[in-house]
Amino acid sequence: MTIIKPLIIANRHRLVREGRPRIPEAARIKTLPSLRRHLQTAIELEHSTIPPYLCALYSIEEGDNLPSSEIIQSVVVEEMLHMILASNVLNAIGGQPSINHPRFIPEYPTFLPHSDKSFEVGLQKFSKPTIDTFLRIELPAKPKAPPEANRYHTIGQFYEAIEDGLIRLSEEKNIFTGDRARQITTEYYYGGGGGVIPVHDLDSALKALSEIVGQGEGVYHTIFDGDHKLFGEKIEYAHYFRFNEIHEERYYTKRDTPKSGPTGKRLPVNWDGVYDMRPNPKMKDYPKGTELRKKIYDFNRIYVSLLDDLHRAFNGEPKQLLNAVVRMYDVKYQAIELMKIPVNEEGMTAGPSFEYVPPKG
């Protein structure tokens, strides 16, 4: 029986599982290098959801779909928080996050890194099918699904395997030997729920992981038949439920349960107030030398410089996060510009392709 306890972070609370994960022997993470690899994957996994979320967000015409924009935006900001938290854990155990290598950005459409390949994630405009995909990304673990280190069905299972690895390996010896100066501290994060947790021991590492999973999927194991108070003013809804509000075009109320679905007031969604971005844009869709190709290239350069900033921030220069914020605005403006450029007879538009392009040498 899983015990649920409240986790209080920055005056808000959510519910998380208590107690130790139970992982089958075969699925366990047994060495420190393997644990570090999994945390690097965690960073890549958290990042891999950001370009799809950003495409949906920036495809919304300015000023339209305010509630949906706010929901997606807050989720994006929190995915960035998850990247920071996973990097903090990796740095704490002496690892070195790698953010700006050529394979860091997946090629969309893609299966989520290390997943069981049950569904693909693409770069798509804001639409109902897109929100369907987002729901699958943020899907809570099914009851009794065992954690798996390699082919996991949900993100929660993957993190449980990491949690188990952290606990087991730190029982053998102190694995928290990382330089504390490499930790990202609380003052750098804003714009979304939760908060940064600097990691220097097992306790803070586990807190950081619960923050990731709690925000992402809510209470796992008992989620669909749970009768816990998951909603209400001071509770941060997990991403799954926030997307579900868009999907159902209705807000949750305090009385709602995961089973009841949202029964509150209408959340107005205008599925047409959206730029009709052609799915999964690529630079190669447009001949070299054309203005559009250059525009997409320029976008990708900015996005990759953003990853450079993050790389430096996660590798001993936390202040670089301030630059990254400025860069995020460039990413936004350039992406929106692309969304406004028609590319075919049907009036579909260009869009950001999120491809790795090396610095001009």
Add this chain to the structure above:
Amino acid sequence: MAEKIYDAVIVGAGVAGAIVAKTLTQAGYRVLLLEAGLQAGLAFAEAKAYENYQSYMDTFYNALAKVPNAPYPNLQDAPSPNVLDLSPIQGTTPDTTGYFVQKGPLPFGSDYARTPGGTTLHWLGTCLRMLPNDFRLKTVYGQGVDWPISYEELKPYYEMAEREIGVSADVEDQIYPNTGKDFFGKGYVYPMRKIPQSYLDQKFIKGVRGMKVGVKGDEYELYVISTPQGRNSIPNDRYNLVGPVWDKATQRLVMKHSDDAHYNPVGAIWDPYTGQRCEGNANCVPICPVQAKYNALKTLKNARRDRLDIVTQAVASKVEIDPTTGRVTAITYKKYQDPDSPEYTTETARGTIFVLAAHSVENAKILLASGVANSSNQVGRNLMDHMVFLTWGLMPERVYPYRGPGSTSNIPVFRDGEFRERHAAFIMPIDNWGFGWPANAPYSDLSAAVNRMNLFGKQLRRHLNDTVARQLLLHFECEQLPQPENRVMLDPRYMDQLGNFRPVIQYNVSDYTRAAMAAAKNISDQIFARVGIEDYSEYNPTDADYLIYDGVGYTFWGAGHLVGTHRMGFARSDSVVSREQRTWDHENLFLVGCGNMPTIGTSNPTLTMAALSFWAAENIIRELQ
């Protein structure tokens, strides 16, 4: 609703009224707030609040002149002054172009916004405390008047105001003339760290480093400090204050120290996660797109809403007095449905305590119209502002103005000193606005380049890049002393369409302040020579506020710091309110706002007004107990 009797009736949903409303409701009292502006401006539900604020943004984008009131509705039923209405006054004929009836001899150049949130919607956000000597100007320098409150007494209330507004600054940067180490309380830090100083500031600082300027035989070493601002930044993890809360034992409002306290920047009223940091938008005057800049709606949103009734589109017109007791019995207000229509209904608000928080000019207007609180004959008098004297020129290299908040640094050297015996003190903000204020740049640069220089294409771009990017604006805010003849008056010939009085303003600038402009120009000349700035400053007799001192012409602009119209004092014979902020004449009538300030000093007055509003709220709670 009108027949309900409230613990307090407050007129005006600007920063002063909002602070009193929030403090009283949180202490458990029932409050009615009357606001002259539109209902839409008080929407707090996410979508409605966003929609209304976006409508301000759209109005601003479409406005040809981006003046402070450009984004906000100007209502015929509750008009606001506008700096666009200013022109030189011809002879003795009053200028009646705008809301103000300007009798002169100089037109009064400042405005304010009659809308929910008040003038904090378009304020700059500078949050400097006044200096200890500002509170005892008469005693120390023989000028103006002393305050009945000392800096030391007001200090804890400044801390409350700095938390409420959310001020970003580093205490260690804040070095002012003639102040000791105890200016800030021991261990005090601002809620958030300083807003980064602009690139332009850094270039300017390099240019004046170690520089000494001579003024009338005295020498002063210049130094530049970052400016405390009411806009969000990185929270300071050493900040450990919470509150204020009402402390029954001492009968005071107090801030509590707590090791768990940590300051959460207050975001936009439509989304707590928007605007948690200043994003460097250069148009935050007149409107911050993300509400990273404080406005009074944030305070109102955090009032206890179950104890607060708000009636909007309600213009207070008369304070009703019981002739036998002298107590206020009610506020009469005119409730309109359509701001352009002269139709209204007359309503009455009743309560135990009454608080006018309608703005210094509007408070004076209501008091004069009602014939109350004026046994001293000081209501409407002593109107003060900062005379903004500007100098502008091109820096030797590109410094990239038009980025970040309006001003992020200042030179505090002339905020206090013995020279105050002879001429006014002034603060010297360094502006990030290029020639925008005095010359409507960069639009004027573009039209001059196209129309007069016939530039186009690459040449045009190069020219603009070279000139606009080098623009530097220096700014001297000169203190004005209280003078009874600078005043707000009423004249039944000048009414608005609801039948309320329009303010008739008589205004001039004394030699004490004119001499400060001369000193400022002298200092500016020395700085320009040292840094190699090419001077473009120009003052013309056709400017609205052009004046002559010692044979030389100067132009000044209004700062929007309207102070002194119902000042506090030691005695009922020469002041309108006591140090409690209570009118001497009516024991249940309190006034709040800049009108209570006996002198203006060199600080933008909002922070001090906010501190005094907490001070007033404390006295009101004591009275209600």
